[in-house]
Amino acid sequence: MDEACPLKVCGDKKYYCSMELTLQVIGGKWKPIIIHRLGTEGVLRFSEVRRSIPNITQKMLTQQLRELEADGMVRREVYAQVPPKVEYSLTELGESIMPVIGSLCRWGESYAQWHARRLPDQAEAV
Amino acid sequence: MDEACPLKVCGDKKYYCSMELTLQVIGGKWKPIIIHRLGTEGVLRFSEVRRSIPNITQKMLTQQLRELEADGMVRREVYAQVPPKVEYSLTELGESIMPVIGSLCRWGESYAQWHARRLPDQAEAV
DNA sequence: CGGCATCCGTTATGATACTG
DNA sequence: CAGTATCATAACGGATGCCG
DSSP, rough: OSSSSSOOOEETTEESHHHHHHHHHOOOSSHHHHHHHHHHHHHHHHHHHHHHHHHHHHOHHHHHHHHHTTSSSSSEEOOSSOOOEEEEEEOHHHTHHHHHHHHHHEEEEEEEHHHHHHHHGGGGOO | OOOHHHOOOOOOOEESSHHHHHHHHHHHSSSHHHHHHHHHHHHEEEHHHHHHHTOHHHHHHHHHHHHHHHHEEEEEEEEESSOOOOEEEHHHHHHHHHHHHHHHHHHHHHHHHHHHHHHHGGGGTT
């Protein structure tokens, strides 16, 4: 793939591995989860995304959604009405990463099981 | 998978989505890259890993490797000799995430191409 | 409803120097 | 060679208040 990792340029940043680029787009604490929600549920209003992700603050959700939008991953549709209505959904590009998101999810489940076997005393509810 | 995301417990932390657990283990700026290197190259000495990842500092590499080791992803073998020799490699658990790592890498490449088509003026070297 | 602006503390990351 | 220790900065994340 890129064992020697030749220098790559995208925008004004340099990458020695294409994964750095991936992490640039979907890295962080919330983005994979947001993408997972939108990819699973389809079109969601802001408040629906918010409810579907416990613990996320309004600020972080807004911020992450905007970054995902800027990177072409998320579509944002504003309805000119009162009260406001904004709907979010994945773009085609966003959809294209869903298989990987699903893999991350499944690996987490198998890791939880591995962890439970390793430390059986903490296995409840996992 | 887990659309309603029932609460999960692993160790002493709570997760609403198994992906949070995945990100706990392989999240951060360097871990996916480190895993990718070890998975691609096999057994590497500390200095070899370091050379294969430009820009990473010694401190970050040490820290991330230790965390990966604590999570069972990486095997650390110390040779009692002077000068010291420490070899790192993926455990079976670490190997199990390599397919996902590969997917992340390939998605980054396709994203770069998509980006190049979207902004042809920055397409050089991508 | 769906934001934005501000302040603030916590983590994460990094540069540098030193050590067994 | 493979780290530690120290110091500094930047990014992340959260609480609160205001707005169209």
